Amino acid sequence: MESEDKSNKITPDRREGSTAMLAGLFLLMFAISAQAQWVMVGRAVAGRVQRMTQKSGGGGYDVATVILQAVPGRVYDTAVKTLENHSDVTITQQDSKQGKIEFRKGKLVAGLRVSPLGEKLTQLVIASSVSDATQSSATPLVLEGVLRVCQEMKVECSVQSE
Secondary structure, eight states: OOOOOGGGSOOHHHHHHHHHHHHHHHHHHHHHHHHHHHHHHHHHHTTEEEEEEEEETTEEEEEEEEEESSOHHHHHHHHHHHHHTOTTOEEEEEETTTTEEEEEETTEEEEEEEEEEETTEEEEEEEEEESSTTSOOSHHHHHHHHHHHHHHTTOOOEEOOO
């Protein structure tokens, strides 16, 4: 009786394993490619401060966002330091792990979030609410702070027109 070498035969189990491995490899390559493309897009828009506002009789909101070519932890630390250096601004809550800072200046309240997009790419989002159409927004104050953070980090930022 001849002995068959089964180690080189492609069995249904091996075929399924190979297919799963190839699919996994494809997904990994796709994820790496998508991450690299996101980082390239982020770098292309870095430094552009964009703002969105709405005011109505019952209130509204004011939001600003910017992408910085900088390490997220350093952006957060600089934002905290910048806010602490303003005697008329009170930090009401902060969470360095989530990259969140909430603060107020008089009756104006605002929040800031630092989100990592890459090793040296960071998104900074600032939002404030407006309780009625006559109340001024905290975002101009925050925009000034963002531009100050950019300046301290030696990152060029500019406010985009609405």
